[in-house]
Amino acid sequence: MISIQSSLTELERIHQVREGLLDCYLSAIKNCSAYAVEFDDEITIEHKKYLTALAEEVAHAELPQVFESRATLRNLLRDYRDKGARYLLNLRDELSSSARALEEILDSLSQSDGEHEARLRTTVTNLRTIAESPEGRALSGVLRNAASSIEQSVDQLRKQHQLTVSQFQMEIRMLHKRIDSLESAAASDDLARCFTRPDTEARIRATPPGEYCLLLITVRGLRRAEVQFGPEVASELAGAFVKRLRNCVPPNTPIARWAAEEMVVLLKAPKSDAVTSGKWITEHLSGSYACLQAGKTVRPTLQLNVGVVDTVTGESPEAILDRVTMFLTGA
Numbered sequence: 001m002i003s004i005q006s007s008l009t010e011l012e013r014i015h016q017v018r019e020g021l022l023d024c025y026l027s028a029i030k031n032c033s034a035y036a037v038e039f040d041d042e043i044t045i046e047h048k049k050y051l052t053a054l055a056e057e058v059a060h061a062e063l064p065q066v067f068e069s070r071a072t073l074r075n076l077l078r079d080y081r082d083k084g085a086r087y088l089l090n091l092r093d094e095l096s097s098s099a100r101a102l103e104e105i106l107d108s109l110s111q112s113d114g115e116h117e118a119r120l121r122t123t124v125t126n127l128r129t130i131a132e133s134p135e136g137r138a139l140s141g142v143l144r145n146a147a148s149s150i151e152q153s154v155d156q157l158r159k160q161h162q163l164t165v166s167q168f169q170m171e172i173r174m175l176h177k178r179i180d181s182l183e184s185a186a187a188s189d190d191l192a193r194c195f196t197r198p199d200t201e202a203r204i205r206a207t208p209p210g211e212y213c214l215l216l217i218t219v220r221g222l223r224r225a226e227v228q229f230g231p232e233v234a235s236e237l238a239g240a241f242v243k244r245l246r247n248c249v250p251p252n253t254p255i256a257r258w259a260a261e262e263m264v265v266l267l268k269a270p271k272s273d274a275v276t277s278g279k280w281i282t283e284h285l286s287g288s289y290a291c292l293q294a295g296k297t298v299r300p301t302l303q304l305n306v307g308v309v310d311t312v313t314g315e316s317p318e319a320i321l322d323r324v325t326m327f328l329t330g331a
Contacts, residue, residue, distance in 0.1 A: 022058070022066070029055040029073060036080065039087050047080045050295030071290045072297040079236065079292045193255075194242060200256035200264055204324075205317040207266070213274035214309040214320070215265035216327045217245075217281065222261050225300035229293050236291045237300050248281050262328045271310040278306035 033051035038044045054076065058069050195203070204214075219241060226234035238257075245255060245263070254266040267274050281304065288299040307327045311320055 025066075026055050026059060029058065032073075032077065037084065039084055043080070043083050043087070046295075047076065047083075050076055053295060068297070072292075072295075075290050075292045075297055076295065082236070082239065194263075195254055195256035197256060197258050200254070200258065200266070201321060203254060203266065204320060207311075210311055212266050212268050212311060213271055214311070214324060215249075215263075215267055215274060215278055215281070216307040216309060216324060217263040217265070218305045218328060219261045219263060219302055220305075221300060221302040225291075229291070229298055229300060233291045233293050233298060233300065237289050237302070240289050240291070241285065241302060244285050245281065248277065248285070258324075258328060264324065264328075271308060274308045274310075278308055282306045 029051055033048045033055075036044055036047055036051075051073075054069060054072055058066055061069065219238075222234055222238055222241075225237050242255065242257075242263075245265070246253075249255070249265060249267060253268070256264045256266075258264045267277065269277070286302055286304045288301045290297050290299055292298070309320060309323050309327070315323075
């Protein structure tokens with residue numbers, strides 16, 4: 001009886017711990033929704049809706065579904081972060097345009113200010129000259145008053161103009177500070193940081209042979225994901241793959257998206273190390289990726305094939321580019 005009672009007590013304790021952990025997990029999901037940064041109404045409302053739906057599912061789910069929900073939560077948070085980065089990038093572009101417009105206005109004001117003031121002061125000088133001339137003595141008082149009035153107005157306009165210019169300069173400085181901070185925040189978009197094919201061809205032509213090896217990667221599954229799940233999932237899948245790829249090579253290694261399912265990495269390493277890296281990438285980056293589709297986790301798969309081109313052979317850049325094309329196109 002003592003043993004049975006002890007077992008029941010232990011079961012009750014485990015059940016309480018499980019209920020407590022589930023409650024903490026649900027609170028975490030709800031807090032993610034409640035404290036999400038509201039940068040865009042449409043995106044934020046959708047994000048909160050998906051988190052609320054996830055919390056409701058978890059509250060009535062069995063243990064396997066609870067474990068599965070971790071991937072969904074992670075994907076929801078990552079998706080919101082990526083959308084936030086794109087929003088900030090667009091905002092940075094808008095601020096850059098505003099800053100350029102203000103600078104153009106400032107330049108225009110600076111140029112026109114000197115011209116108008118010079119003309120007005122010339123007019124004032126002419127009026128005073130006329131007032132002192134024999135022909136203008138009859139109206140000398142009127143002319144002097146007009147000259148003084150114009151001169152005072154010019155001084156007022158100059159002060160107002162200087163104030164406007166100072167305000168513009170302050171606005172431009174503030175815009176540039178915001179642009180700098182937004183550029184840092186938007187730097188997380190791995191896919192956008194990939195070089196294009198023309199950029200990479202130019203880099204290969206400009207880099208002396210022997211300084212690098214090329215990792216040529218065919219990534220089968222991106223087009224299939226777009227057909228099966230839509231372009232947003234395909235874009236997220238490509239971004240997740242590039243992020244993992246960056247973690248497999250040294251920092252600042254140039255990575256290019258040669259085509260929709262083709263990547264090229266300019267790796268500063270001997271061929272033996274490049275081959276080792278290629279094998280590791282093939283083994284660890286092939287497989288399923290967790291992505292979001294309408295707030296639900298989907299798992300498209302990628303199949304990689306990695307080749308290595310050594311540039312120590314003394315080939316011309318054009319010959320190297322031909323080898324790249326032959327491998328990636330399967331010609």
